[in-house]
Amino acid sequence: MMNPLIYGLTNSKGGVGKTTIAVHLAAWLAQQKRRVAFIDADPQQSASTWIKELGLPIELYQLAKPEEIFQRVTKLATVAHDIVMDGPAGLSTTTRAIMLKADRVFLPCGPSILDLRALTKAVALLKEAQKARKGKLTGALIPNRLQKRGRLSRDVVKAAERTGLPVLTGITLRQSFADAAGQASVVWKMGILSRAAAFEMESLLEEMTSD
Ligand SMILES: Nc1ncnc2c1ncn2[C@@H]1O[C@H](COP(=O)(O)OP(=O)(O)O)[C@@H](O)[C@H]1O
Numbered sequence: 001m002m003n004p005l006i007y008g009l010t011n012s013k014g015g016v017g018k019t020t021i022a023v024h025l026a027a028w029l030a031q032q033k034r035r036v037a038f039i040d041a042d043p044q045q046s047a048s049t050w051i052k053e054l055g056l057p058i059e060l061y062q063l064a065k066p067e068e069i070f071q072r073v074t075k076l077a078t079v080a081h082d083i084v085m086d087g088p089a090g091l092s093t094t095t096r097a098i099m100l101k102a103d104r105v106f107l108p109c110g111p112s113i114l115d116l117r118a119l120t121k122a123v124a125l126l127k128e129a130q131k132a133r134k135g136k137l138t139g140a141l142i143p144n145r146l147q148k149r150g151r152l153s154r155d156v157v158k159a160a161e162r163t164g165l166p167v168l169t170g171i172t173l174r175q176s177f178a179d180a181a182g183q184a185s186v187v188w189k190m191g192i193l194s195r196a197a198a199f200e201m202e203s204l205l206e207e208m209t210s211d
């Protein structure tokens with residue numbers, strides 16, 4: 001069997017959309033009949049409740065210690081099709097462990113210049129991990145809470161370019177994204193009022209999972 005793809009959602013900041021995107025990614029992959037393992041590495045465990053309530057066949061692990069993440073991911077790598085890791089806020093050894101085990105790390109962030117500046121340390125940690133992984137780790141920024149999809153102000157685009165990381169199209173600020181966890185659902189199952197959110201999320205997930 002092929003090695004699984006291992007995804008990590010991290011950032012130094014909380015509230016940027018790590019959990020929202022990680023849970024949607026896991027649900028989307030599980031719906032494609034893939035064997036998905038989800039590692040909730042945030043002690044707040046907000047993803048865990050949501051994953052359980054989704055009722056999809058996603059294997060859930062709550063692991064906040066770096067050694068546990070290393071061991072579990074190494075074991076899962078022989079059986080899972082995909083592994084999704086939802087990180088805690090901050091640049092702890094847990095965040096570092098995620099970066100050292102993932103194949104693809106995504107840093108969701110807000111759309112303002114201050115959000116971009118706040119990314120500096122997370123980007124530096126990611127670059128360090130990329131060096132240690134010798135080309136086996138890719139990284140990308142995911143702009144979240146955009147006013148218009150794909151639309152960043154010129155100074156924000158410049159700041160994003162300075163990180164040297166690719167910038168995905170991102171998702172806009174929408175009530176449906178905020179409501180999904182409370183409804184124990186994902187945006188493409190939330191009916192007609194969430195159609196625009198579903199379109200955005202699915203195209204983001206396609207970007208995140210394509211080669
Ligand atoms: N694009 C968005 N539009 C509206 N609300 C959002 C969006 N992305 C995230 N949220 C909400 O913002 C809060 C923080 O998101 P969350 O995914 O928990 O971030 P993190 O895991 O980085 O702390 C949650 O209440 C979530 O529902």
Ligand SMILES: [Mg+2]
Nearest residue numbers: 018019042046
């Ligand atoms: Mg979270």
